Amino acid sequence: MKRALVVVAPLAVFVLASGRVLPPLAVVVALLAVAIAALIAPYPNVAAPLAIVFIACVPVYWGRAIGGLGLAIIPVTIVGVMLLPAAVREGWRFRTVTLDVLVGIYLVLRSLSFVLNYGSGLGAAVGYSSRIVAGYGVFRLLSLVPGIRRRLALAVVVAGGLLTIPAYLELSRRNPFFGAVKPSFQADAWARPEVRLGTVRVEASFGHPIPFGMFLAIVVVLAVALAVSVRHGRQVIALLVIAATAAVTLLNTLSRGPLLVAGAALVVWVLLEVRLMSPGRVAALAAVLVGVLVLTPALSIVDTLWTASSGDTHEARSAEYRLEVASVLFDRSQFSLLGRETTDSGEVSRAVAQRVGLKSIDNEYAIVFVAGGLLSLLSFATIGLQVLRLPFWRGLDPVDRAWMVALGASFLNLATVALLTQFSDLFWISVAVAAAIVQERQSQATRPSSQFVTTSDASAV
Numbered sequence: 001m002k003r004a005l006v007v008v009a010p011l012a013v014f015v016l017a018s019g020r021v022l023p024p025l026a027v028v029v030a031l032l033a034v035a036i037a038a039l040i041a042p043y044p045n046v047a048a049p050l051a052i053v054f055i056a057c058v059p060v061y062w063g064r065a066i067g068g069l070g071l072a073i074i075p076v077t078i079v080g081v082m083l084l085p086a087a088v089r090e091g092w093r094f095r096t097v098t099l100d101v102l103v104g105i106y107l108v109l110r111s112l113s114f115v116l117n118y119g120s121g122l123g124a125a126v127g128y129s130s131r132i133v134a135g136y137g138v139f140r141l142l143s144l145v146p147g148i149r150r151r152l153a154l155a156v157v158v159a160g161g162l163l164t165i166p167a168y169l170e171l172s173r174r175n176p177f178f179g180a181v182k183p184s185f186q187a188d189a190w191a192r193p194e195v196r197l198g199t200v201r202v203e204a205s206f207g208h209p210i211p212f213g214m215f216l217a218i219v220v221v222l223a224v225a226l227a228v229s230v231r232h233g234r235q236v237i238a239l240l241v242i243a244a245t246a247a248v249t250l251l252n253t254l255s256r257g258p259l260l261v262a263g264a265a266l267v268v269w270v271l272l273e274v275r276l277m278s279p280g281r282v283a284a285l286a287a288v289l290v291g292v293l294v295l296t297p298a299l300s301i302v303d304t305l306w307t308a309s310s311g312d313t314h315e316a317r318s319a320e321y322r323l324e325v326a327s328v329l330f331d332r333s334q335f336s337l338l339g340r341e342t343t344d345s346g347e348v349s350r351a352v353a354q355r356v357g358l359k360s361i362d363n364e365y366a367i368v369f370v371a372g373g374l375l376s377l378l379s380f381a382t383i384g385l386q387v388l389r390l391p392f393w394r395g396l397d398p399v400d401r402a403w404m405v406a407l408g409a410s411f412l413n414l415a416t417v418a419l420l421t422q423f424s425d426l427f428w429i430s431v432a433v434a435a436a437i438v439q440e441r442q443s444q445a446t447r448p449s450s451q452f453v454t455t456s457d458a459s460a461v
Contacts, residue, residue, distance in 0.1 A: 221266055
């Protein structure tokens with residue numbers, strides 16, 4: 001508790017000092033959050049999984065901007081404050097690995113590009129960095145707690161299962177997240193339905209079907225991995241049901257990239273783990289797959305998306321436009337080390353769109369390149385290369401491997417889609433989990449008996 005108080009006391013002082021900017025009610029709420037943070041600090045195995053569910057299920061567009069500070073109160077920043085004392089308590093476990101250095105370099109370069117290139121650069125840099133620190137920084141420390149990674153994976157699966165309910169309601173154009181708050185912080189941009197092929201594309205709390213689909217792709221892979229590794233039959237059935245419903249919901253996003261992410265990640269994970277899977281579990285997975293294909297319109301949806309992706313259709317033009325956005329990376333006129341200066345004081349995507357003549361920014365690598373410059377892009381791509389090699393390490397826990405396979409597939413899909421809404425925060429949390437796995441492996445390799453035994457505790461599920 002003493003270590004927690006070392007963090008809580010400065011937080012309380014900061015909140016009180018912000019009283020001139022924040023309304024009185026916000027100060028009271030913030031102080032209450034700091035007090036709760038001190039109380040939950042000794043229980044990271046409970047608090048961190050609940051935080052994952054909170055981040056996934058509460059829309060970013062429910063956040064509130066803090067006037068004059070360039071910051072916004074969104075789910076991940078709330079979680080960052082609440083879990084900071086718990087993370088500091090685990091600081092003694094931390095050892096720097098290459099992935100930490102790469103993320104730090106990327107964060108510095110992106111923040112520097114904001115400061116140099118935008119009228120509100122300092123506030124934008126602080127806001128951007130605070131999200132990554134709250135996600136990556138806090139969960140980087142918490143992911144080192146023995147057994148917690150499996151609980152975090154289960155939290156992702158539970159959140160995915162919960163979000164299939166509002167996604168089902170959304171098919172009849174009744175998204176409960178849209179009307180829960182008045183249009184405010186980003187709500188006018190995200191709290192509206194997306195339609196493709198005359199059908200509503202489900203998005204639940206994520207504000208857009210693409211990031212929701214990316215999240216569901218990770219949910220499906222983690223649910224399958226947990227179903228294979230847990231011991232009790234009821235848990236296996238529950239996890240396979242969630243995997244099946246999440247897969248159906250993923251189909252209803254009508255998003256091609258996330259479907260490819262889920263399919264590729266599942267194939268790679270099964271190929272890497274099939275020798276360790278019992279015949280009964282393999283049969284159960286096969287039965288679920290057949291059930292999804294036979295009892296749902298999965299095949300017709302995939303066929304429709306494939307057919308619509310060619311010819312003179314809106315979907316085909318969308319795919320071609322993504323290629324046009326990607327071509328920004330090879331446009332020498334856009335070359336810069338730290339982005340390009342602009343007098344626009346609006347949001348980054350609008351400023352970049354005005355500068356390069358694009359309708360919007362769909363490509364994460366393109367927006368990093370144009371808004372942050374070549375150095376930012378190289379650092380971001382290097383993080384991806386580090387992550388892509390992790391699933392192929394020998395001796396990984398099956399759930400850890402599933403998480404790394406899904407994260408690697410998500411990295412590949414970033415060539416066609418930007419990090420949007422809270423998926424951006426969950427993405428950096430996943431990278432933090434990857435760094436924790438790397439640290440664990442390096443620590444095991446330095447022990448006299450270098451047997452690669454993971455700390456994931458199967459009994460945690």
